Amino acid sequence: MSPEKTSAKQPAGIISLQGVHKSFKGRKVLDNINMDIMPGESHIVIGLSGAGKSVLFKCILGLLRPDRGAILINGEEWFTxxxxxxxxxxxxxxxxxxxxxxxxxxxxxxxxxxxxxxxxxxxxxxxxxxxxxxxxxxxxxxxxxxxxxxxxxxxxxxxxxxxxxxxxxxxxxxxxxxxxxxxxxxxxxxxxxxxxxxxxxxxxxxxxxxxxxxxxxDRVSMLYEGRIYQQMARHDIDSSHDPVFKQFIEGRADGPIQFTFSGSDHGKEAT
Amino acid sequence: MYFLEAIGDAVQRLAYALGLYPLLAGKVIVRLRKPPWFFPLIIEQCEMVGVQSLPVVLLTAVFTGMVLALQSWVAFHRFGAESMIATIVSLSMLRELGPVLVGLMVAGRVGASFAAELGAMRVSEQIDALWTLSTDPVRYLVIPRVLAAMLMMPLLVLLADAIGMAGGYVISVYALDQNPHTYITNSYDYLELIDLYSGLFKAMVFGTIIGLVSCAEGYYCAGGAGGVGKATTRAVVVSAMSILIADYILTAWIFK
The missing domain is CATH 3.40.50.300 (P-loop containing nucleotide triphosphate hydrolases)
Structure with missing residues (x-):
């Protein structure tokens, strides 16, 4: 979804992110983030360390300016x-x-x-x-x-x-x-x-x-490799079969998300 | 290739560092046009910059005046012009030594404190917290500090001038047996108002430099505790160097 198209649409959420991109020194930290948070909702963003959660948080609060995309709070883009x-x-x-x-x-x-x-x-x-x-x-x-x-x-x-x-x-x-x-x-x-x-x-x-x-x-979004990888209601968490999401919620080192450490039995070098 | 890359990196870092000061200066100027101005914070900072710097500044001034009188005596004694010591002490203190030495002392004491304080607030997210609490950090943190440094420096220099001249008087009269009446007369007879005003104007410029450089280093600080340390060092070094460079430019401009 391109930010140009979405910015014309009336946002449904009290917080609405539309095609948000943010990079640091050429490294994409947030890549086309789209998210709507409804009034009265409790939304939790999870993700690995370094996945871009804090950058997302700072962008929403207006502490960092996204490279592209729109962030609307109560229907207004505060950056402008x-x-x-x-x-x-x-x-x-x-x-x-x-x-x-x-x-x-x-x-x-x-x-x-x-x-x-x-x-x-x-x-x-x-x-x-x-x-x-x-x-x-x-x-x-x-x-x-x-x-x-x-x-x-x-x-x-x-x-x-x-x-x-x-x-x-x-x-x-x-x-x-x-x-x-x-x-x-x-x-x-x-x-x-x-x-x-x-x-x-x-x-x-x-x-x-x-x-x-x-x-x-009430709802959970998982941020992975700069994107919203999964978004679901709380009661769907345990029924998810996605291997990356399951690895994260179960807190396992072995799985599709691979880590390299000396003497590791679990992971090989990340590709 | 590596050499060119290294030069490129160095130029980029320098441009980034030099860009911070005008950037913050611009923000300060834009915000000064409209309230709120946080007067209690300005007064609090004036107390910190002015009153708390007094011991360091006055001690520096009194010994500078005393040394100046002693050194001048050695030189003037060789051709019997000891009566000119008073003029040399008062002219040097008012025009150069007062503003420059006070500037360097304040850069060390206050500049380091500004950079460390704002740097610590940056890395512990207190500056971000100010934004989220509906408060502009530039207005709340930077403007009071810059204004305090700008306003307090001329007052400190005025006192330093007086104390420095008094130091010169004490040495000349009590240690070098000069006539007190002649000393006082010679202190003032050859002075012009521009000598005093130029020193006070320089002090105001130096205060502004210290405030802006130190606040910029702290405000844009990154990299945790190590970053705060580096920012503090840079604040003192850049402020001191800028004072010496600005002193030459101002002297050349005022007394051309």
Whole structure:
């Protein structure tokens, strides 16, 4: 599907990617990505490390400009907008970054209420709202702590509180469970599910964890060699017979995706 | 062939590096036309650039003034022109040594801090996070730093000039037995306003160079912790070299 043809079509999804291409130094990272994410849907993008998930994530957020194609959010292509309007529209989006990306120089409550303060809310009110959201993610009484004083799991939850404090319509999660212990992973997954159900938000998640896919997704896309290799509803995951997809969800080193490592019994040199 | 490729790569890297500074300067100029300007952040950065640099700057200035007086005495004593020490100290401090030495000190202290801070924010995705939190990182991070460096440098130089001249006075009067009244008179009699203004103007230009170069290095930093280290080094080196080059160009232009 060419981007020229598709850009004239009214997008069906709240997020719509049409023929998105992105290369770095001649290497194709995203190759003709077409994807529609419906309002209220929880969509998870899975794929091997280096498959282009983070590049896709950054392109959708407007942090990287695609070489070709269109990315529409709420039916609008943000790349064509002036910076001020793009930033204004960003308020409908909340993002949880892989490392939480909290601002080191601000206390927790100012991190959480960052957008509210930018929108002109006064300090006491913003602080109160931040405290409420922090309590919701299970972190009461940490308003005045600095990010450096928090553990990885706490940072993730503060990051989540910051992502939802301004009540966005769409939430992006970049590897939300990366680097967490199993218990904290379950806490974050539970919070994501609660958030999705109660706030009726649309979610786009980049993940490796099949547990998260099974518990949190409505639909799954697998990114492989820069393309959307498979896209399916969550309940179809286990019935897929595609060997590449099966290898990924089963987490096996042997299979059609081959790796080379010294003394390997599994793979031969990738061709 | 390999040689040509190596030259091509080097030219490409240089063009990329040199392109960063005008690119960021353009972004800053475009954004300065419209609010928001984040005044509290500008004041915070002014405190960081101005107040926190004072000890380093004043210490440099006082010893420079003292050494200048001593060295000038050695030379002028040979032909009995010791009374001119005051003029040499004040002219040198105001026109050259004040702005250049303060510029180099601030490039080392503040430039490194700007590049490291923004570089760390870049590699830990905090700059990306600012975008997603409806905040323009150039307005929020870069403009306050560039403005603070631009505004604080002339003030630091003004103080450095005064302290440097005072250092020269102390050495000349108390160590070299000069007449205090003659020293003070000679300090001011041969000065013109352009000597002061040119130094302050240079300081403002140097401040802008430090702010832009250091912020560009940090803002466009890539490559994890190693990248932040390299960006910090480049920020200091490029700022210092640019100050020396700009000093020659400005001197040639102002006093032509």
């Amino acid at each position: 907008l002036p910076i001020e309007e793009k930033l204004q529209r960003m308020s409908c989006v909340g993002v949880l970054f892989q490392g939480a990306a909290l601002f080191d120089s601000l206390p927790v409550w100012e991190n959480v209420a960052f957008v509210l303060r930018r929108q002109g809310m006064n300090k006491p009110e913003a602080r109160e709202r931040a405290a409420e959201v922090l309590e919701w993610v299970g972190l009461p009484d940490i308003c005045d702590k600095m990010p450096a004083e928090l553990s990885g799991g706490m940072k993730k939850r503060v990051g989540m509180a910051r992502a939802i404090c301004h009540r966005p319509d769409i939430i992006f999660y970049d590897e939300p469970l990366a680097g967490l212990d199993p218990v904290m992973s379950d806490v974050i997954t539970t919070l994501m599910k609660r958030l999705h159900e109660r706030m009726n938000v649309t979610s786009l998640t980049i993940a490796h964890s099949m547990k998260l896919v099974r518990e949190f997704s």
